[in-house]
Amino acid sequence: MSQTATLPIAGLNDDAPPALRVRGYWANVGHRLRHDPVTLCFAAVVLLIVLMAIFAPLLAPFDPYKESVVLRLKPFGYRGHTLGTDELGRDLLSRLIYGARSSLLMGLVPVCIATALGGTLGVIGGFAGRRVNAIIMRTMDVFYAFPSVLLAVAISGAMGGGMANGMAALALVFIPAMCRVAETATAQVRSLDFIEAARATGAGRLAIVRYHVLGNVLGPVFIYASSLVSVSILLASGLSFLGLGVKPPTPDWGLMLSTLRQSIYIVPLSCALPGAAIFVTSICFNLVSDGIRSAMDVRL
Amino acid sequence: MTALVEVSDLSVRFVTREATVHAVNGVSFSVRPGEVLCILGESGSGKSVTLRAMMRLLPPRRTRIDGTIRIDGQDVLALDKRRLRELRGGLVSMIFQEPMTALDPVYTIGTQITETVMRHKGNGRSAARARALELLELVKIPEAERRLANYPHELSGGLRQRAMIAMALSCGPRLLLADEPTTALDATVQIQVLILLRRLQRELGMGTIFVTHDLGVASEIADRIAVMYAGRIVEEGPVADVLRAPMHPYTQGLLASTVHGQSRDGEIEAIPGSPPDMRRLPSGCAFAPRCIHAQPACRTTMPEPRWPSPDRMARCVRIDDAALVAAE
Amino acid sequence: MSDARDVGGPAQPLLIARDLAKHFQVRGGGRSAHVRAVDGVSFTLFKGETLGIVGESGCGKSTLARLLLHLVQRDAGELIFDGEPVGAPHGITVAGLRRHVQMVFQDSYSSLNPRMPVQDSVAFGPFVHGRSKPDARRVARDMLVKVGLNPDLFGPRYPHELSGGQKQRVNIARALAIEPRMVILDEAVSALDKSVEAQVLNLLRALKQQFNLTYLFISHDLNVVRYVSDRVLVMYLGRVVELGPSEAIFTRPQHPYTRALLGSRPSMDPRHRIEEPPITGDPPSPIDPPSGCRFHTRCPFAEAVCAERAPELGEWRERASHVAACHMLEPGSGHSRTVQ
Incomplete structure (x- = not known):
């Protein structure tokens, strides 16, 4: 009798590892990120680029649209133009600073759209029955069959150039991949016992998805999305370079690369600048994404 | 010895x-x-x-x-x-809980054992093959000849375990x-x-x-x-x-x-x-926090091994006491 | 002892399963085959008892558990919960059934959401059943105390911060949080270390009394089943081979398979070791299982009749009945060893 009474209490004193700090998952991820100097460095660079884009009007020394016949293709430092001028006599530094805006937009917006749409489709596909899954995933497979660059070019070519169309095209390119990632993650979670346990509790599908699936799918989806940003920046530059993305005279790194290309023998250094900007931005996003990935890989 | x-x-x-x-x-x-x-x-x-x-x-x-x-x-x-x-x-050979960790899924049982024998013993292929068959028979795999051509996933859990044992024995470990x-x-x-x-x-x-x-x-x-x-x-x-x-x-x-076989009536x-x-x-005996006999000394240092009889050892402070009592 | 939820009265069995069947279709090698996971299983579960279900892998015991909770749709058969047919027009709904029947799984880790503090996992059931969030949280904390975990210390933790035994306590709390009348324990203690297993078994025993529960205890560990169960049901390849009171099954097993299973338990006595295995070979795959009596491929007493015809599981009349499905027990079956 006394044993019956004491047994459950025996567990109460069972305060296993007392020093084990109780931290939530995200707090754990944050803790790891804070102790990763490399990722922090690149995150700082990304932040600088973002700030540069936001405060472009304050930072740019000249009007990026002001053309001048006499100032065409001037070298570095010519009459206050620190980085020289382009083929229409516009200040290169100012155009580079303003160009960050379109590059970042083209990097982030399509990924956000694709994450929202593709992620939702993926979760539905992963959690709904076999038939819904087949319809969604087979449709995605059709898009998957094309190389992403070709698809982006084809879609934005068909819709006509322009920034909005370019973003839409890129989003369409990313949706199948995003959907695939979300679907795989959902299917994995779905097979775990705790989903079955939740069903056994009498929970409906919506409640299960909301409380048990989303939290577990968000991680992989977010990791994948962050790795897509750099791809998106590169692809957007490619579109602009081909004249399918941002329209002139808007300052855009890809477009600048395309127009300066003809002057490569006159001002080779200036030519390399937009390319370098694209490279630095995309690689920083990439490395930050890698850091987030390893920080989120907390063994649970 | x-x-x-x-x-x-x-x-x-x-x-x-x-x-x-x-x-x-x-x-x-x-x-x-x-x-x-x-x-x-x-x-x-x-x-x-x-x-x-x-x-x-x-x-x-x-x-x-x-x-x-x-x-x-x-x-x-x-x-x-x-x-x-x-x-x-x-x-030395080792066998595991999960035979699939020790067996290669893309080769047949026969190939795997034959290769192992050839590598370690330097036998020719036909001799090694004969040895493989012998080993499968040794571990009592029915229809050993036929099983040599099976892939690990084609075998049931028990047969797979036997196949792994056969492989572990292939070089006559001591x-x-x-x-x-x-x-x-x-x-x-x-x-x-x-x-x-x-x-x-x-x-x-x-x-x-x-x-x-x-x-x-x-x-x-x-x-x-x-x-x-x-x-x-x-x-x-x-x-x-x-x-x-x-x-x-x-x-x-x-x-x-x-x-x-405990009585169903009690806990x-x-x-x-x-x-x-x-x-x-x-720092002391790691079992002390769960031990009903724990003494203050248990929590400070880990008891040294004690030998109450030549072939028995236990690391517990109470053992020596018992032996002393028996001696008196 | 009166329970407002008790509709049918104490004599009404809590759960009656009749001829439950579940066949999965598997494709492979260009042809499709049926896995007869559960193939005509009937049994009666009385109020307040513990029914043990034993069998080896592939015998369908886990599928059976999921059938009982409608986590898997049955292909045939009938389920009656406290006198009310489940899913029938005049009976109890599946949602209603799940309010009364809960399950604890074997894998204590994967049965808890890794991204949720365990107290929220426990609170999820009451929340889904209409309690407010703070109310559900309060129920969860009470439940944690009942399973022997300090809610202040363990409630906010995540599953990976708990030991196996602690996680299984949380799972038990989760199952009990919506006050079920019946709990299915699917290998619930099998993955635990022996010292922890004993703690959890004691806990289950105490909770059963406290909450007036009925247990369906599924396990492959015969010693544990013997300790826990009032009655035992032995399964082999999707069918019931023997059913009876625990003591009778363990002291006077009738079916050759049950005898082999009991004889395969290690002796626990190094001076009297088992020298010969009771039966040889592995359990056959439940895909296209053997004809007739499914055990005939491994049975030392198998005769022609065993491969031809499936034996009937004797006539089950009442709680104390002890029945087995074997031609040797069936007079006039044509088996030479039939007892007269």
Whole structure:
């Protein structure tokens, strides 16, 4: 009798590892990120680029649209133009600073759209029955069959150039991949016992998805999305370079690369600048994404 | 008779950025040729790590191993890569809980055993093939000839386990390391594999170290038994003596809490609490927090091994007392 | 002892399963095959008892558990919960059934959401059943105390911060949080260390009394089943081979399979070891299982009749009945060893 009474209490004193700090998952991820100097460095660079884009009007020394016949293709430092001028006599530094805006937009917006749409489709596909899954995933497979660059070019070519169309095209390119990632993650979670346990509790599908699936799918989806940003920046530059993305005279790194290309023998250094900007931005996003990935890989 | 295996003061630590796990903390034991030593312990007690350390199978970058391991006179921790390869699969073989970890899914059973025999013994292909068939018959695989052409996934769990045993025996090891080889098997299959292993071990005269968490399995196969708790051997002795009259409170608790014909009317005498965190072991006896006999001295220092009789050891402060009382 | 939820009265069995069947279709090698996971299983579960279900892998015991909770749709058969047919027009709904029947799974880790503090996992059931969030949280904390975990210390933790035994306590709390009348324990203690297993078994025993529960205890460990169960049901390849009171099954097993299963238990006595395995070979695959009596491929007493015709599971009349499905027990079956 006394044993019956004491047994459950025996567990109460069972305060296993007392020093084990109780931290939530995200707090754990944050803790790891804070102790990763490399990722922090690149995150700082990304932040600088973002700030540069936001405060472009304050930072740019000249009007990026002001053309001048006499100032065409001037070298570095010519009459206050620190980085020289382009083929229409516009200040290169100012155009580079303003160009960050379109590059970042083209990097982030399509990924956000694709994450929202593709992620939702993926979760539905992963959690709904076999038939819904087949319809969604087979449709995605059709898009998957094309190389992403070709698809982006084809879609934005068909819709006509322009920034909005370019973003839409890129989003369409990313949706199948995003959907695939979300679907795989959902299917994995779905097979775990705790989903079955939740069903056994009498929970409906919506409640299960909301409380048990989303939290577990968000991680992989977010990791994948962050790795897509750099791809998106590169692809957007490619579109602009081909004249399918941002329209002139808007300052855009890809477009600048395309127009300066003809002057490569006159001002080779200036030519390399937009390319370098694209490279630095995309690689920083990439490395930050890698850091987030390893920080989120907390063994649970 | 000289010992086949001599392990002294073995400790294994896993060092990660976040913490150091003290998996094995000063383990010493020896195995004579042809003897079966069962290392009995619960999950996290360090029993499997001890076994893996003997084969140097632990990831070298994150593992710190101290102490000495001698197998047939060779200092295992000092062997170079070539010698180590000769040791593994030659003098020493290992079998696992999950045969799919040891068998390659893309080759047939026959090919795998044949290759192993050719590599270690330098036999020709046809001789090696004949040896493979012989081995499958030795482990009582029905229709051995046909099974040689099977892939691992085509076999049932019990046959797969037998095939892995056949492969482990292919080079005539003198020491067999078995890591819970029957745990994943169904009851009716487990007893078949246990009896097979016992017979093979006797016929081939292999020294065997058999790691298990199951007292019943140990009672079927062991000559001697070493009970591990929190990376230390807390009790050791002939299997019948340990099971009949356990000395260490942990062994006593383990026996009492193993359900075996207890009356349905009463509760099972469970050991309270849970095993310690291997990242932060208490300074004294690791079992003290769960022990009903714990004294203040238990919490300060780990008791040294005590030998109440020549073939029995226990690390508990109460043992000497008992022996003294008996002497008076 | 009166329970407002008790509709049918104490004599009404809590759960009656009649001829439950579930066949999965598997494709492989260009042809499709049926896995007869559960193939005509009938049994009666009385109020307040513990029915043990034993069998080896592939015998369908886990599928049976999921059928009982409608986590898997049955292909045939009938389920009656406290006198009300489940899913029938005049009976109890599946949602209603799940309010009364809960399950504890074997894998204590994967049955808890890794991204949720355990107290929220426990609170999820009451929340889904209409309690407010703070209210559900309060129920969860009470439940944690009942399973022996300090809610302040363990409630906010995540599953990976608990030991196996602690996680299984949480799972038990989760199952009991919506006050079920019946709990299915699917290998609930099998993955635990022996010392922890004993603690959890004691806990289950105490909770059963406290909450007036009925247990369906599925396990492959015969010693544990014997300790826990009032009655035992033995399964082999999707069918019931023997059913009876626990003591009778363990002291006077009738079916050759049950005898083999009991004889395969390690002796626990090094001086009296098992020298010969009771039966040889592995359990056959449940895909296209053997004809007739499914055990005939491994049975030492198999005769021609065993491969031809499936034996009937004797006539089950009442709680104390002890029945087995074997031609040797069936007079006039044509088996030479039939007892007269």
